[in-house]
Amino acid sequence: MRGNIDRRTRLLDTALAVAIAAAVLAAACVAATPDALGLTLIAAGSLALAEHRRAPRAVLAVTTACMLGYTAHAHPGSWAAFPVLAAVHTAARSGHRGWGVAAGAVFLCGYFTALIGAAPGAQETVERTLLLLGWFLCAGVTGLVDRNWQAYLHQTEQRAxxxxxxxxxxxxxRAGEERLRIARELHDSLTHSISIVKLQAGVAVHLARKRGTGVDPALLAIQEASGEAMRELRATLEVLRTDVVEPGTGLDRIDELAERARAAGIALAVTVTGVERPLPSDVDRAAYRIVQEALTNVARHADRARTTVRLAYGRTSLTVSVEDHGPGAPGGFVTEGTGLTGMRERVTALDGTLDAAPRAGGGFFVRAELPLRTAGTA
Structure with a gap:
């Protein structure tokens, strides 16, 4: 039997045992005032039921012996069998059907023997014994029904x-299949397009150098950006195929990202405040992607205006802000495209906040606050 019964169940079993003891004692007092031995036997036989979940066979034996002894001592009515009926029921429910049958038979034989000489007539004793026999059969059957019901509930829970x-x-x-499908689509379409851009930029740089003319910085930026895009795309495809996060897309590469932005013509300044420390990998990647996307928007929509990137390490959060001095007018309407939508999704997934709007003095700002969990967690 289970040895680890929760406290609530133990209290309920104890309360039921006390209630049975009180009921039997009340019946004994109505019939005749019991002596000390009778009180002891009733109390022991009834209160033992509190432990029926831990030791059903021991409880059955103790209860049967006590109530049989009380029957032989006081010649009570049929109510004396009530604790034994409860013990037989619990034994059958616990899977000890044979023990219940044996205990019931022993008690009935003892009850009949004790009362056959004390009862007014043999017929009344036989009627009482047969009535108890029916009650013992009911106790055993209900115990078996209860056991089967509990087994059915357990089986239903396991099926659920x-x-x-x-x-x-x-x-x-299905998620894995979808990742593979996306990986195939990216590989078949985007990889090819970026490869063409990289190839054409490389050819243009080679021809310019071969002719001895200066290479346009924008052309070099295109070549570098296309190469970086290919590397990141391959890393992304690997993640989609293996569901393993690839390192190397965090704030440890912020200097490299800044150099590419400057090569593209953006006058960029990067400032870091607070104590730099290892960040959770998802926060690290999100911060890098926010800066990357914000700088891409500066190049596209702010005419490569002067831009400042600020990283503020706080005790419980990391604040990432990107401000440009582009042509954006204060109070202008902002239509979120794919870039801003992607930023917001990343920040929301980390329970952070994102603000993106025109600056009061002109230009545009993006500010994200990312909560920090235990450093080093993924």
């Missing part, structure tokens, strides 16, 4: 858990 696990596995499999 198995169904839930199967649904989770199906969802994971």
């Amino acid at each position: 858990l198995e169904a839930e696990r199967t649904r989770d596995e199906t969802a994971l499999r």
